[in-house]
Amino acid sequence: MPTYETIFAIPTVLSEEEQTKSIKDIEDMIINAGGTLNISEAMGEKKMAYNVKGFERAYYHLIQFDCPPESIEGFKRYYNINTNTYIRNMIVKI
Secondary structure (H helix, E strand, C coil), X not given: CCEEEEEEEEECCXXXXXXXXXXXXXXXXXXHCCCEEEEEEEEEEEEXXXXXXXXXXXXXXXXXEECCHHHHHHHXXXXXXXXXXXXXXXXXXX
């Protein structure tokens, strides 16, 4: 299975519980798609280069994982549907 990395930004206005749930949702999607988590690393709260959807700061999280390639489109779709939770995201193949 190929290795991927996803990094996403969560608004700081969400509570710590909501942020944790957002991260857990992505990790669960990877596992349910037959993937394995290699790294799940909190990058902390950072100031964004410019306002995105009215937010100046965001909480960033990085996940490195192995997953079947056909699952990636589902992850992208999930990010696009949940734009209030994930204000920025990126998935790259390593």
